[in-house]
Amino acid sequence: MTRYSVLNRRGSPGVFSGWRHSLWWLLILFIASPLKAQPTLSFDQFYSKVSVLGLEFSDRVKQLSGQQIEITGFMAPPIKAESQFFVLTKMPMAICPFCSSDADWPEDILVVYLTKRQTFVQNNSMIKVTGTLEYGTWRDKETGFVSLLRLRDAQFSEL
């Protein structure tokens, strides 16, 4: 376990820059099975610039775009019970109905689209989510919810 974590740590951004390195890394991973280490993303790494006049996605987000990643956070109360997507937040969130609206989410949220419907977990418990990272403004056709950053084909497990 310790050995893999060391690898994992070394395997962070720099190593990913070249395809040869990636291959090498994947090979190690393959050998080191069953542990399937994936690049991780944290909430603090979303934006390289936060300003009143707009945000800028970090290089890390741009690099990881289109890849399977792993992230931990809290599941916000779903917009509707039946939906196949939810919002992942850094901290457990409670929204005040009279002081906030659906649009009042903080910037550092991640919208998660699940491969298949999973049961809602208590907002109190931290979850680990894996999925394909995607960035840029996108409006959910069903709910009209606008997201900047998303995971597609995602699944989650309780930690």
Place this chain on the structure above:
Amino acid sequence: MKASWLIPLTFALVPVVIPATASAVNIYPIDRATMLTGGKFDFKVEFDKQVDPAQVSIKINGKAYQQVWDQKSEFIKDEDGLNASSLVIKNVDITTPGDYKVEVSAGDEKGSVSWNVYQTPEKRQAKNVILFIGDGLSVAHRTAARVMSKGITEGKANGRLAIDDLTNMAFIGTSSTDSIAADSANTMSAYMTGHKSGVNALGVYVSRAKDSLNHPKQETLGELIKRTTDMSVGIVSDAELEDATPAAVLSHTRRRADKAEIVSMFYDVKPDVLLGGGSAYFLPETTPGSKRKDNQNYVERFQQAGYQLVTNADELKKQGSGADKLLGLFHTSNMDDVLDRRFLKNDVTKKFPDQPDLTEMTQTALDVLSKNQDGFFLMVESALIDKASHPLDWERAAYNTIMLDQSVAIAKKFAETHPDTLIIVTGDHTHGISIVGTVDDDKPGNDMREKVGVYETAGYPNYEDKNGDGYPDRVDVSKRLAVFFNNFPDHYETFRPKLDARFVPAIQNEKGEYIANAIYKDIPGAVLRTGNIPRNTDTGVHSVDDMIVQASGPGAERIHGYMDNTELFRVIVDSLSLGHGKQG
């Protein structure tokens, strides 16, 4: 509520009418509405069923409405598929003061309301009006602010707040048309229009229309001043500028959440100074961080309209005062609590490290607005008193109250050289907050409840203000105020200030119920408090308790006793003499 009131009235005035029919028609403005001569409003009648337009009779003091208002009326045969008809006449007014009785009928559908239209004095008393709103400001917030800021020994406060010496005072009733309780939308709307409204509504009566932007409008003070005078208008808030209180100065929607639309209403009316948070609704949807759902860029549009743009405290200081029109946006969302911004070295303000203080925004707004020889109306909101009180975070609320008081001190200083300035300080609604004593960490044992001092065991807290900035140097002193809210969701009471970020008492479970947030469970001495409000309520709620209003300056003498919140509008329009139509 309305119908039951109407029945005795109907008996008294029209004894032949069967009382039950009185409720078959809704009329807006509603019964007992008071309004300013020449103030604009939308008139709407809602019938209970579909009626024949030829049968509709609307009489105002016995005169057909077509003779009173030479405006086009719109007859809606089947409103929003409800199988009921409505009649709307937009943007009308009444220019002669007096009592008005409006009688409506269409076949057996009948209804009536009474209005009072008032005129303002001929002579303008005040040149400038500065209205301070401490959102959610309650008596305990003020007491806590005084104790923490000035200190207290042997039963007497060691100093006075700036608000303590305002000359006139009254209680204000805050209830809504649809509920005894209220939110910041309809309370501020009452101050800004002189009309009551319903929860979540701004500058409109809540009618049955489905479109939130299509309810009967009430002209706002901001619009009235811009339409009829050459005065300037300024709006300052540490919330999002689209939040209910600042939005109420000039917007109209049944849903306060229509924030993108509210920005366009700001743009239409163009107040001279706009300082606050909420830039996310000014940015086009293609800009990351935007919360608009269109491609309008209101930052650019305001700049093109001649506004100086500033986005942090430094720019505000350097470029603010010199501007003629000023747009200051300092956060994409609500600005941060002063406790986090200035005193706690936590991560809260990491995203926007250079946000101005409410005092700096107040001073700059006064510098810009006072250039106008015709005077100004300025609204300054300390919004985060409420936003910290909802999650039961009383320390942050108290610090935000001290900041409000320091902003009032700036206005009082301005009034020393501009004595024709009316200063009003109030909140919009209250919270169920109270101080009961102290919490003393040095009392024996680990049971925090036993460390709460009451009566003679409370003694005095040990806050200190060594640097004289008016705030306690530390919030987490060993002997603190014991402050409790009387309504709350399930949560862990920790008896301690939250130093990392604002308290999040409860979060939702899979059944949609709010349960205690477990992240506070392991704080030493934390105890679970079972909530006393419905389980679908995430935080503490507003209280129905009266609000206190205080004022100084020309016109302040009108503030006394008990007042309805709509009467504060009248105090302002009277002092500015706004009932005489277009000036000059």
